[in-house]
Amino acid sequence: MGGGLVLLFRNSGEDVGEPACKKDWWGELLTDLKTxxxxxxxxxxxxxxxxxxxxLHAWGEATF
Structure with missing residues (x-):
């Protein structure tokens, strides 16, 4: 999605549901979890x- 946002979805089109609610596991990877x-x-x-x-010395925002 960009801007530091991640979209979680299932291929079946169903709600992500219970796995997404396990904030203990996601807490190590994401700072917040919202619907x-x-x-x-x-x-x-x-x-x-x-x-x-x-x-390497030419890398920087000014170069690009």
Missing amino acids: WSPNQVCSKREIWVSMYGVP
């Missing part, structure tokens, strides 16, 4: 970019 609603939107998106051949 999704259409009003939830993320304000930013993050991407991973692999660039080969750029010298």
Whole structure:
């Protein structure tokens, strides 16, 4: 989803239900667990970019 948000779903289309409610397990990975609603939107998106051949000292926001 982006913006540090993660969407949990089942392929069957059913509610994630009980497994998602086990906050003890998710607590190690996520800071908060909420039921999704259409009003939830993320304000930013993050991407991973692999660039080969750029010298390490040239890496930075100004370069890209």
